[in-house]
Amino acid sequence: MTVNNQMTKIIGVDIGGTSIKFALIDTSRGIERKWLIPTNISEKGIYISDEICSSICETLGEKGLTKVAGIGIGVPGSISSDGKTVVRAVNLDWKEVPLKNIIENKLGIDVCLLNDANAAALGEMWKGAAQGKRNLLFVTLGTGVGGGIVLNGEVLNGCHSAGGEIGHIPVRSDENRLCGCGGRNCLETFASANGLSLSMRKKLEEVNEMWSEITPPIIFEQAAKKDGLALQVLDDFTELLGQALAGIMNTIDVEEIIVGGGLSEAGSDLLAPLTEKIDCYVFPQIKHQFSVKKALLGNEAGIYGAAYAYLSMKQLN
Amino acid sequence: MTVNNQMTKIIGVDIGGTSIKFALIDTSRGIERKWLIPTNISEKGIYISDEICSSICETLGEKGLTKVAGIGIGVPGSISSDGKTVVRAVNLDWKEVPLKNIIENKLGIDVCLLNDANAAALGEMWKGAAQGKRNLLFVTLGTGVGGGIVLNGEVLNGCHSAGGEIGHIPVRSDENRLCGCGGRNCLETFASANGLSLSMRKKLEEVNEMWSEITPPIIFEQAAKKDGLALQVLDDFTELLGQALAGIMNTIDVEEIIVGGGLSEAGSDLLAPLTEKIDCYVFPQIKHQFSVKKALLGNEAGIYGAAYAYLSMKQLN
Numbered sequence: 001m002t003v004n005n006q007m008t009k010i011i012g013v014d015i016g017g018t019s020i021k022f023a024l025i026d027t028s029r030g031i032e033r034k035w036l037i038p039t040n041i042s043e044k045g046i047y048i049s050d051e052i053c054s055s056i057c058e059t060l061g062e063k064g065l066t067k068v069a070g071i072g073i074g075v076p077g078s079i080s081s082d083g084k085t086v087v088r089a090v091n092l093d094w095k096e097v098p099l100k101n102i103i104e105n106k107l108g109i110d111v112c113l114l115n116d117a118n119a120a121a122l123g124e125m126w127k128g129a130a131q132g133k134r135n136l137l138f139v140t141l142g143t144g145v146g147g148g149i150v151l152n153g154e155v156l157n158g159c160h161s162a163g164g165e166i167g168h169i170p171v172r173s174d175e176n177r178l179c180g181c182g183g184r185n186c187l188e189t190f191a192s193a194n195g196l197s198l199s200m201r202k203k204l205e206e207v208n209e210m211w212s213e214i215t216p217p218i219i220f221e222q223a224a225k226k227d228g229l230a231l232q233v234l235d236d237f238t239e240l241l242g243q244a245l246a247g248i249m250n251t252i253d254v255e256e257i258i259v260g261g262g263l264s265e266a267g268s269d270l271l272a273p274l275t276e277k278i279d280c281y282v283f284p285q286i287k288h289q290f291s292v293k294k295a296l297l298g299n300e301a302g303i304y305g306a307a308y309a310y311l312s313m314k315q316l317n
Numbered sequence: 318m319t320v321n322n323q324m325t326k327i328i329g330v331d332i333g334g335t336s337i338k339f340a341l342i343d344t345s346r347g348i349e350r351k352w353l354i355p356t357n358i359s360e361k362g363i364y365i366s367d368e369i370c371s372s373i374c375e376t377l378g379e380k381g382l383t384k385v386a387g388i389g390i391g392v393p394g395s396i397s398s399d400g401k402t403v404v405r406a407v408n409l410d411w412k413e414v415p416l417k418n419i420i421e422n423k424l425g426i427d428v429c430l431l432n433d434a435n436a437a438a439l440g441e442m443w444k445g446a447a448q449g450k451r452n453l454l455f456v457t458l459g460t461g462v463g464g465g466i467v468l469n470g471e472v473l474n475g476c477h478s479a480g481g482e483i484g485h486i487p488v489r490s491d492e493n494r495l496c497g498c499g500g501r502n503c504l505e506t507f508a509s510a511n512g513l514s515l516s517m518r519k520k521l522e523e524v525n526e527m528w529s530e531i532t533p534p535i536i537f538e539q540a541a542k543k544d545g546l547a548l549q550v551l552d553d554f555t556e557l558l559g560q561a562l563a564g565i566m567n568t569i570d571v572e573e574i575i576v577g578g579g580l581s582e583a584g585s586d587l588l589a590p591l592t593e594k595i596d597c598y599v600f601p602q603i604k605h606q607f608s609v610k611k612a613l614l615g616n617e618a619g620i621y622g623a624a625y626a627y628l629s630m631k632q633l634n
Contacts, residue, residue, distance in 0.1 A: 078602055087602065135476050149568070156468065158570025159452050159607075162600045169564035170598040172489040172557070181601055240489070244564075247486035251466070251565055253475025281487040283479040284498055285395055285404070290476075 006065050010310055011056060013073040014116060014302030015039065017091035020052060023303040024059060024068070027311065030127075033059060034303070045092040049099060053106045070110040070314060071103065072306030074119030078161030083113055083313075087161055112310040116302050117164060118155040120295075121148025122312075123305030124258045128296040135254040138295070139166065139245070142261030144180065145188035145195075149252060153312065156252075167192070169244055191241045193262050200233045220266045238270070242277025249282045249290065260295030267294060326385040327627055328373060331433060331619030332356065332392050334408035337369060340620040341376060341385070344628065350376060351620070362409040366416060370423045387427040387631060388420065389623035391436030395478030400430055400630075404478055429627040433619050434481060435472040437612075438465025439629075440622030441575045445613040452571040455612070456483065456562070459578035461497065462505035462512075466569060470629065473569075484509070486561055508558045510579050517550045537583045555587070559594025566599045566607065577612030584611060 008028060014021040017039060024033045037055050040047045052073075060066065077089025086097040100111045114122075121138030124130045130138075134153040140146040145167030149156040156163035167188035168181050177189035177198070189195050197214045204210060207229065211218070222230035245257060257278070263270060275292040282290070297304060325345060331338040334356060341350045354372050357364045369390075377383065394406025403414040417428045431439075438455035441447045447455075451470040457463040462484030466473040473480035484505035485498050494506035494515070506512050514531050521527060524546065528535070539547035562574060574595070580587060592609040599607070614621060 147568075151468070151473065156569065159572040160570055160600075160602045162567060162570040162603050165567045165570070165600045168567045168600045170560040172560060183598065243487045243489060247561075247564065248568055250479060250482045250485045251464075251568060252473065253477055253479040253482070255476040281500065283477075283482045283485045285477045286479050 006067050007069045009065070009068040010307045011068055011071045012303035012305070012307030012310075013052060013056075013071060014119065014299075014306060015048070015052075015073065015075050015089075015092065016116075017041070017076060020048070020055075021299070021303050022055060022059070023300070023307065024063065025304075025307045033063070034300075035059065039092070041092060045089075045094050045097075048092060048094075049097070049102045049106075053103060056107065068109060070112065070310040071107070072112045072114070072119070072308070072310035073099065073103070074114055074116040074302040074306040074309075075099070076116045079113050079115055079157060080161065081157065081159060083157075086113065110310070110314075112306075112313045114155060114306065114309045115148070115157065115161065115164075117146040118148040118157065119303075119305035119309060120146075120260065120297075120301035121150050121164070121258070121305065122155060122308045123297050123301035123303070124260070124295055125150055125153070125305075126308040127304045128301060129258045129293045130256050133256050136256040136258055137164075137166075137245070137248060137252065137254050138258045138260065140261035140295075141191060141241075141259060141263035142193060145192050146261070149254070151252065151254070155309065166244070166248060169247070171240060171244065187241075187244050191237070191244070196233070196237055196263065199237060200230070203229050203233050216263055216266070220269050224269065234270075234273070238273045238277045242274055243281050245274075246278045246281030249278065249286055253283075253286065255290055257290065257292045258295050259292065260298075260301065264294050323382050323384050324386045326382070327624045328385055328388045329620035329622070329624030329627075330369060330373075330388060330390040331436065331616075331623060332365070332369075332390065332406075332409065333433075334358070334393060337365070337372075338616070338620050339372060339376070340617070340624065341380065342621075342624045350380070351617075352376065356409070358409055362406075362411050362414075365409060365411075366414075366419045366423075370420060373424065385426060387429065387627040388424070389429045389431070389436070389625065389627035390416065390420070391431055391433040391619045391623040391626075392416070393433045396430050396432055396474060397478065398474065398476060400474075403430065427627070427631070429623075429630045431472060431623065431626045432465070432474065432478065432481075434463040435465040435474065436620075436622035436626060437463075437577065437614075437618035438467050438481070438575070438622065439472060439625045440614050440618035440620070441577070441612055442467055442470070442622075443625040444621045445618060446575045446610045447573050450573045453573040453575055454481075454483075454562070454565060454569065454571050455575045455577065457578035457612075458508060458558075458576060458580035459510060462509050463578070466571070468569065468571070472626070483561070483565060486564070488557060488561065504558075504561050508554070508561070513550070513554055513580065516554060517547070520546050520550050533580055533583070537586050541586065551587075551590070555590045555594045559591055560598050562591075563595045563598030566595065566603055570600075570603065572607055574607065574609045575612050576609060577615075577618065581611050 138148040147164040147166035179186035464481040464483035496503035
């Protein structure tokens with residue numbers, strides 16, 4: 001194993017609320033090893049950075065490596081605009097953690113930090129559904145609604161690390177749905193898995209009907225069986241989400257929307273009507289000129305994207 | 318007059334539906350001459366490019382110049398992503414006009430094309446209200462609602478030249494307002510001068526009241542006199558526009574919003590409540606961390622911005 005060989009390798013890290021995912025990636029050969037460790041959130045997450053370093057050292061040792069070219073780390077929170085500090089990561093109980101320096105000082109390896117949704121967007125561009133594209137919107141429809149925007153191949157982090165926080169676009173509505181961010185009627189309160197289930201519950205209450213269980217897969221299943229209420233709830237859902245995505249398209253005008261997260265498992269049952277709705281509301285010159293695709297990398301998007309972020313940072317410098 | 322001296326000068330052009338504005342700008346000394354010619358829209362605007370060239374030649378002759386470093390041209394329409402062609406400019410009756418080559422071939426001077434709202438955004442950044450900023454949203458609230466987005470000092474033109482077309486963000490509403498783009502309930506149908514007047518008219522009809530004239534200045538005037546209906550219409554107006562702008566902030570996360578166009582003449586009567594509304598709906602880390610300012614350059618923003626676009630294109634190449 002030559003040093004030269006080592007320097008074609010990078011590590012992608014995706015810090016989640018329950019586990020931290022890692023991948024050792026060879027830039028020409030792809031993933032060489034994947035592993036994960038539990039996220040130790042005790043004592044305001046002060047052990048996390050140490051445990052990341054130990055885990056990386058362990059794997060490097062096992063692979064007979066002393067170093068890699070760099071490490072990209074996706075964080076479930078906001079990153080300062082100089083890229084050095086995790087400003088805030090609620091799930092980790094982190095505030096102002098200078099993660100880049102901490103890990104660089106410990107390992108002597110270059111580190112690049114970015115938000116996890118932004119990492120997933122880059123991952124899908126590098127190795128997933130958006131290969132070959134340089135301008136895209138990545139949307140996750142899961143417990144919440146997350147977003148990552150890539151323009152000219154680069155993530156839009158924003159001036160306050162809120163670039164792509166599309167889950168918190170306000171929706172005009174007679175309802176009054178409280179969002180985790182403290183706001184009311186954020187897009188996420190309607191367009192997440194929870195939001196969809198809540199809309200179904202409300203619709204059933206309106207007509208005094210009851211289902212034994214309400215989940216997005218059950219709603220899609222009932223709609224497939226032509227259940228009128230499920231069809232109506234899904235139509236309202238795609239209308240609302242389609243309008244929001246069209247508004248984003250009319251603002252940033254990208255060529256592709258990649259949809260990930262639990263709800264994307266519905267595949268074309270969701271994406272086909274959603275695409276139609278977006279098409280209704282985009283500016284004339286965008287109509288029929290963009291694509292909406294299901295994300296391909298699932299929960300590997302983050303580690304790929306974090307690694308890619310390191311690579312592209314390196315090319316820029 | 319030395320050649321060296323000539324090459325510190327650029328020309329900014331702003332093509333409008335009724336007149337074409339020009340400025341001869343010395344990069345260190347500012348505007349040396351401003352002039353305008355009427356826009357000749359006869360015969361699908363085929364004379365426009367010739368008349369631009371003649372007018373430039375005439376002025377260069379009068380100033381004893383043979384050449385300038387470059388020409389930036391703001392166009393009221395969409396520009397192809399390679400920056401060479403006006404894809405469409407409705408007011409000029411233009412479709413697929415290769416304006417860059419036409420003018421370069423005729424004058425032998427480098428040309429840079431961009432959309433006029435994008436030009437105004439750059440102009441405000443270079444010489445106007447957003448000096449020193451590199452990330453901003455420029456909004457015009459006039460007959461329509463236009464927008465220009467600058468990220469890291471560069472205009473976001475978009476993949477279909479629809480970047481910043483925020484006037485066409487769909488608004489969820491029980492109304493059914495037809496927009497010039499063919500859509501319904503676009504932001505512009507509510508947040509333009511016409512949209513505001515229409516809202517006032519509808520509010521007056523609701524209560525069977527009549528005003529002899531309804532214009533935005535009169536609405537602001539009545540609100541200043543504590544007229545309840547005018548206050549309510551303006552509150553709805555800033556709420557709706559504030560939500561839309563907050564949604565954009567949560568997407569692109571810039572540091573400053575510059576408001577131009579006729580409605581901006583209301584000054585802090587509009588901007589103070591609008592800023593409050595935006596602040597209600599932005600993501601926590603953006604709250605109180607951005608500014609909303611009145612545009613400074615009026616209808617000179619476009620010529621400044623077009624000239625700046627040429628300069629920054631030159632630096633990149």
